[in-house]
Amino acid sequence: MVIVGAGQAGLQTAEALRSGGFEGPITLLGDEPHGPYHRPPLSKAWLAGEMDAAQLVMRAPEMLAKKGIELRTDAAVQAIDRAHKTVQLADGSRLPYSGLVLATGATPRALPLPGADAAGVLPLRSRADASAIAERMAGCVEKNLPVVVIGGGFIGLEVAATARKKGARVTVLEAAPRLLGRVLAPVLSDWYAELHRSHGVELVFGAQIAAIDTDANGVRGVKLADGQVLPAGLVVVGIGVSANDALALQAGLACDRGIVVDACGRTSDPHIVAAGDCTARRLPDGTLLRLESVQNATEQGKSAAAALLGQDRPFTATPWFWSDQYDRKLQMAGLSTGADRWAVRGDMAAGTGFSVYHFKDGRLIAVDSVNAAKDHLQARKLLDAGVSPSTEQAADGGVDLGSLLSR
Ligand SMILES: Cc1cc2nc3c(=O)[nH]c(=O)nc-3n(C[C@H](O)[C@H](O)[C@H](O)COP(=O)(O)OP(=O)(O)OC[C@H]3O[C@@H](n4cnc5c(N)ncnc54)[C@H](O)[C@@H]3O)c2cc1C
Numbered sequence: 177m178v179i180v181g182a183g184q185a186g187l188q189t190a191e192a193l194r195s196g197g198f199e200g201p202i203t204l205l206g207d208e209p210h211g212p213y214h215r216p217p218l219s220k221a222w223l224a225g226e227m228d229a230a231q232l233v234m235r236a237p238e239m240l241a242k243k244g245i246e247l248r249t250d251a252a253v254q255a256i257d258r259a260h261k262t263v264q265l266a267d268g269s270r271l272p273y274s275g276l277v278l279a280t281g282a283t284p285r286a287l288p289l290p291g292a293d294a295a296g297v298l299p300l301r302s303r304a305d306a307s308a309i310a311e312r313m314a315g316c317v318e319k320n321l322p323v324v325v326i327g328g329g330f331i332g333l334e335v336a337a338t339a340r341k342k343g344a345r346v347t348v349l350e351a352a353p354r355l356l357g358r359v360l361a362p363v364l365s366d367w368y369a370e371l372h373r374s375h376g377v378e379l380v381f382g383a384q385i386a387a388i389d390t391d392a393n394g395v396r397g398v399k400l401a402d403g404q405v406l407p408a409g410l411v412v413v414g415i416g417v418s419a420n421d422a423l424a425l426q427a428g429l430a431c432d433r434g435i436v437v438d439a440c441g442r443t444s445d446p447h448i449v450a451a452g453d454c455t456a457r458r459l460p461d462g463t464l465l466r467l468e469s470v471q472n473a474t475e476q477g478k479s480a481a482a483a484l485l486g487q488d489r490p491f492t493a494t495p496w497f498w499s500d501q502y503d504r505k506l507q508m509a510g511l512s513t514g515a516d517r518w519a520v521r522g523d524m525a526a527g528t529g530f531s532v533y534h535f536k537d538g539r540l541i542a543v544d545s546v547n548a549a550k551d552h553l554q555a556r557k558l559l560d561a562g563v564s565p566s567t568e569q570a571a572d573g574g575v576d577l578g579s580l581l582s583r
């Protein structure tokens with residue numbers, strides 16, 4: 177079995193192949209210099225300098241060796257030859273496969289503007305990116321230069337929170353009228369805007385960026401369409417990602433803003449599966465769902481391994497995500513897009529611990545919890561079981577929603 181991409185999904189698939197009984201050789205090919213590592217801390221504790229390198233590592237090399245998984249780092253796959261069932265590596269060598277896993281992740285979208293390639297204008301996806309941001313951020317704190325973050329999504333806001341923690345001045349430029357518009361309902365976008373403002377972050381909505389202002393040291397500022405220039409010693413660009421589906425496209429696999437897979441991770445080739453950020457999952461109603469999260473990479477990895485072993489293990493569980501900003505842990509269960517009503521449990525104004533329950537046509541479709549882990553875990557159970565409280569029950573902290581599950 178050959179796995180392209182030594183990240184969250186690639187590692188999970190390799191381990192699930194072994195635990196699923198596959199006894200042949202497994203090769204995990206990654207194009208980074210590191211073995212599999214945790215990405216979530218890169219915008220949080222790692223960026224804040226609160227974690228050491230060993231804690232980022234997902235599996236020690238000895239552990240992989242013990243499981244008979246051969247890890248090859250700095251090994252970029254350049255092409256797939258489906259007719260001969262081989263992959264071609266950047267060094268020109270070829271590797272045969274009986275089953276192939278594509279777990280190539282995603283690439284941050286680049287800012288298509290003059291000056292965007294200047295030193296100090298940085299994306300955040302890899303360990304190398306995070307180290308470069310940390311170094312430049314330290315310089316900003318030392319010289320009292322502002323940090324400008326482009327994009328008020330997960331990357332932008334987690335970096336903004338970390339930069340504030342380190343003492344930097346921070347402005348977030350968001351093109352849309354609200355924060356986290358891809359994942360949060362407006363009520364929570366507003367709450368997060370207040371949280372960031374209360375920590376001293378400047379927020380600009382409807383931002384139109386014209387260019388990056390540069391000098392010999394790299395970035396000097398961000399020029400807006402109205403001519404205003406915001407000074408900056410570091411610009412972090414977090415404007416979304418694109419699925420890494422080029423290899424699959426070139427090999428003729430079905431792709432549509434990601435490698436199209438079914439709930440079991442199967443692609444349009446019976447010998448090739450895909451998992452994680454590089455995929456777009458076909459739903460029963462024919463639409464495509466792209467999820468970019470640890471849970472998705474982990475569960476699709478398990479499903480993809482099962483598919484290669486000839487078993488059906490559809491991943492249909494409720495999606496969940498989390499985000500840490502300041503001392504607030506946001507945990508999201510389900511997808512709130514399309515909700516027509518919502519109810520709040522707990523004290524949202526105090527912000528100490530609350531959940532927003534989202535309903536569509538009278539049914540619970542998602543729950544976003546802030547510092548309310550118990551609500552989140554219960555919400556996943558309710559959503560998995562298809563059990564819906566009424567909006568009144570959701571809003572009444574005296575009603576034990578867990579009891580609905582046992583009815
Ligand atoms: C800063 C940051 C914070 C995040 N925080 C959270 C969080 O709090 N919660 C959450 O749920 N999710 C979070 N995510 C998202 C989560 O990390 C991703 O959804 C997850 O890593 C996806 O796993 P993956 O294996 O699909 O992709 P990746 O982890 O990106 O792994 C893909 C690997 O494949 C390699 N590769 C690509 N092409 C090739 C090739 N041709 N040959 C060889 N190797 C190749 C890539 O270099 C990469 O190493 C965060 C992401 C980032 C960047």
Ligand SMILES: NC(=O)c1ccc[n+]([C@@H]2O[C@H](COP(=O)([O-])OP(=O)(O)OC[C@H]3O[C@@H](n4cnc5c(N)ncnc54)[C@H](O)[C@@H]3O)[C@@H](O)[C@H]2O)c1
Binds near residue numbers: 417
């Ligand atoms: N806690 C988490 O789950 C977490 C944390 C960090 C990153 N991630 C993952 O990392 C990936 C990238 O995150 P992201 O925050 O870049 O993407 P995102 O899609 O979450 O947010 C991008 C934001 O940038 C804005 N934007 C787009 N173009 C812009 C422009 N030209 N100017 C200003 N704003 C613009 C969008 O409106 C959006 O709000 C995603 O896969 C995300 O799920 C997840």
